[in-house]
Amino acid sequence: MQQNELIPHLFRTEYRKIISVLCKSFGIGHIEIAEDIVSDTFLLASETWGLKGLPANPTAWLYTVAKNKARDVFKHNKVFNEKIVSEIKHTTPVAHEIEIDLSHKNINDSQLQMMFAICHPSIPAEAQIGLSLNILCGFGAEEIADAFLSNKDATYKRLARAKEKLRSENVKIELPPASEISSRMDPVLTTLYLLFSEGYYSTSQNTTLRKDLCVEAMRLNLMLTENEQTDTPFANALLSLMCFHSSRFEARTDKHGEIILYEDQDETLWNKELIEKGEYYLNRASTGTILSRYHLEAAIAYWHTHKNNTHEKWENILQLYNKLLQLEYSPIAALNRTYALSKANGKQEAIIEAEKLKLNDNHLYHSLLGNLYTDIDNKKAIHHLQTALKLAKTKPDKTVISGNIDRLN
Amino acid sequence: MKEFLLIFRIEAKAPEPSLSPEQIQGMMKPWQDWIGGLAAQNKLVGAGNRLEHDGRVIRPNNVITNGPYVDIKESVGGYTIIKAGSLDEATELSKGCPIIRMGGSVEVRTIIPMN
Numbered sequence: 001m002q003q004n005e006l007i008p009h010l011f012r013t014e015y016r017k018i019i020s021v022l023c024k025s026f027g028i029g030h031i032e033i034a035e036d037i038v039s040d041t042f043l044l045a046s047e048t049w050g051l052k053g054l055p056a057n058p059t060a061w062l063y064t065v066a067k068n069k070a071r072d073v074f075k076h077n078k079v080f081n082e083k084i085v086s087e088i089k090h091t092t093p094v095a096h097e098i099e100i101d102l103s104h105k106n107i108n109d110s111q112l113q114m115m116f117a118i119c120h121p122s123i124p125a126e127a128q129i130g131l132s133l134n135i136l137c138g139f140g141a142e143e144i145a146d147a148f149l150s151n152k153d154a155t156y157k158r159l160a161r162a163k164e165k166l167r168s169e170n171v172k173i174e175l176p177p178a179s180e181i182s183s184r185m186d187p188v189l190t191t192l193y194l195l196f197s198e199g200y201y202s203t204s205q206n207t208t209l210r211k212d213l214c215v216e217a218m219r220l221n222l223m224l225t226e227n228e229q230t231d232t233p234f235a236n237a238l239l240s241l242m243c244f245h246s247s248r249f250e251a252r253t254d255k256h257g258e259i260i261l262y263e264d265q266d267e268t269l270w271n272k273e274l275i276e277k278g279e280y281y282l283n284r285a286s287t288g289t290i291l292s293r294y295h296l297e298a299a300i301a302y303w304h305t306h307k308n309n310t311h312e313k314w315e316n317i318l319q320l321y322n323k324l325l326q327l328e329y330s331p332i333a334a335l336n337r338t339y340a341l342s343k344a345n346g347k348q349e350a351i352i353e354a355e356k357l358k359l360n361d362n363h364l365y366h367s368l369l370g371n372l373y374t375d376i377d378n379k380k381a382i383h384h385l386q387t388a389l390k391l392a393k394t395k396p397d398k399t400v401i402s403g404n405i406d407r408l409n
Numbered sequence: 410m411k412e413f414l415l416i417f418r419i420e421a422k423a424p425e426p427s428l429s430p431e432q433i434q435g436m437m438k439p440w441q442d443w444i445g446g447l448a449a450q451n452k453l454v455g456a457g458n459r460l461e462h463d464g465r466v467i468r469p470n471n472v473i474t475n476g477p478y479v480d481i482k483e484s485v486g487g488y489t490i491i492k493a494g495s496l497d498e499a500t501e502l503s504k505g506c507p508i509i510r511m512g513g514s515v516e517v518r519t520i521i522p523m524n
Contacts (some may be wrong), residue, residue: 319438322445326456334449345442356450 006058007046014059015042015138018066020110021102023135024173025070028117028166031135032147033073041066050271063102070100111136112230113173122169127162129198134159137216147198147209177275181229188224189238189294192217196242206395207257211249220240237285243278246303247271259396267307275305296324300336300376314343328346331359335368347372363391367401374408410492412454412520413499417506418483419513439476439507447491457489457494483514490520 015038022034041062083407118131133139133147145155176184199213221239224230232299251269252260260266280299300320303313321337334357342350351372358366366388373381389401428436433482447453462484466474476484486508496519503515 170467319441322441322448325445325448326453329451329453331450334451337445337449341442353446353449356446358450 006054007042007049010045010058010062012138014062016136017107017111018062018102019135019138020114020173021100021107022066022070024106024110025100028171028173031163031166037066037069037073040069044060067100105203108223108226110173111220112227113175115188115220115223116176116184117166117171117173119184119191120169120171121172121184121187123162123165125187126192127158127165127192128187130155130159131162131166132195132220133213133216136220143209146206147202147213149202155338165323175229178229183230185224185230187235189234192221193238193294195220196245200245207253211357214246214249218246225284233285233290234292234294236281237292237298240278240281240285241294241298241301243274243281244298244305247274247278247305257396259400261400262304269288270305278302278305291323291327293324293327296320296327300324309343311344314340318344327346331357331362332364335359335362335364339368339371342372347376351376361391363388363393363397363401366391367404370401370404378408410494411499412490412492412512412522413496413505414518414520415489415491415499415506416485416518417487417489417513418516419486419506419508419511420482421484439510443507444489446505447489447502450502452491452493454490455511457487459487460485464472479499485511 001069017032017033018038018041022037024033026034033046044065045058045062048057051054104272115132115136115297116384118135119128123131130144133144134141139147141159142152144150144159145152148155150352175181196214196217199210199217202210202213218239221235221242224232224235225239247270248262248265250271251265252262254260278298279302282302285295285298300317303317303320306313318337318340321340325333325337338350338354338357341353351369354365354369354372365409366384370381370385371389373384384403389398392398392401444453444456449455450458463474464476466476467472491499491502493502496517499517499519503517508515
């Protein structure tokens with residue numbers, strides 16, 4: 001890797017590790033000191049490596065410099081020294097000098113604990129995703145703004161407010177006690193689910209960034225399944241869902257970035273390794289007595305890895321959607337359920353059910369009706385597709401709908 | 410939006426001979442699809458439950474009888490709770506209930522919240 005690519009790469013992979021470890025040592029109240037230390041470390045790296053060339057082990061170099069800088073802060077920052085060091089010494093009687101532990105184990109533990117701190121009930125849900133991207137994934141305000149189609153200043157302000165909340169609530173960086181794990185896992189999993197969905201379904205045109213979001217969500221989810229306490233059936237089901245979905249990443253857009261619909265995808269481009277991983281985690285999720293929405297969505301995604309349109313496949317998908325909607329209604333699940341109904345029970349029945357949904361201002365609703373009326377009443381089909389075209393907001397959606405209208409004309 | 414209790418009644422029959430898993434699945438499917446359809450319209454509050462045929466009725470003076478079936482043919486086989494804008498809409502939503510095709514009935518009752 002070239003040096004000009006190496007530093008951004010290391011920033012992405014190492015920033016979050018050092019931040020988590022430092023915050024764990026200092027307490028979340030001093031997150032800004034941790035951020036300064038890591039920023040300074042990377043600044044020094046870009047200066048020194050440019051002049052003297054790359055060190056033998058760049059990651060170890062970063063850790064050593066970060067540790068030294070942390071030690072300097074302990075020594076020279078009077079306020080810090082008096083307030084925090086005495087606090088830390090008070091709570092950890094063995095530590096005479098603060099040692100920053102950047103071992104693999106402590107890095108992993110700290111990141112996992114940081115995940116729970118960010119997803120603490122006192123932190124507003126909408127702030128949790130931004131904080132996760134920033135602190136756990138090393139995304140800057142600009143990238144976050146790009147991913148969420150928002151502006152950089154607003155995103156920066158939102159992040160600052162969220163960090164202030166972390167500080168003022170003085171959230172502890174630790175795993176919740178065993179009795180609370182399952183309830184505290186819920187917001188963690190929701191955040192990872194949203195992170196992944198944002199990458200998978202986002203309308204942002206930045207494909208690399210979107211793929212990064214998915215990879216980051218999977219990496220964090222993997223950490224949950226690797227720790228005995230957080231290796232729950234829900235966490236495995238969510239990871240399984242992510243594996244199945246991301247197996248189609250390469251097949252779902254063409255080289256111009258246009259969407260390729262599931263039915264038209266080249267299944268040889270589906271990633272078999274990820275499909276197998278999905279099956280592995282779905283098996284691991286199949287313990288316990290509670291069926292979560294992640295289990296149901298993973299099972300739906302599993303059936304989608306079978307390209308052949310068998311009755312068995314669509315009947316299973318239909319029943320899974322029937323259950324999913326009972327757990328949690330969403331317009332998109334209602335539409336997908338009706339599509340599965342057309343495949344399992346026939347278009348006539350699906351048209352009657354679709355028209356009951358009355359999601360008239362949703363372009364996907366009219367696209368679905370356009371699909372169902374095709375070959376039954378093409379005039380109605382075209383009418384619905386034209387309504388869908390009017391309601392669709394993004395260019396990729398409009399392209400798909402126009403293509404469907406052209407096919408009917 | 411109000412909530413409505415749908416009470417399913419059907420004539421009590423002798424217990425069916427034991428069914429294969431496929432037959433059971435075949436009997437369940439219309440129910441799963443109907444409940445799924447209500448949920449897809451965001452009208453389902455709770456899928457409810459089926460009830461066993463056997464039961465007890467307790468009356469004043471500790472009079473207990475086996476089942477309510479002495480003077481009525483139909484017994485309650487299950488219930489579901491839905492939400493709708495009016496009793497008319499709730500009635501409309503109940504028309505597709507599989508119990509009707511089986512010769513049974515649905516009683517739609519408006520729920521009065523306890524508060």
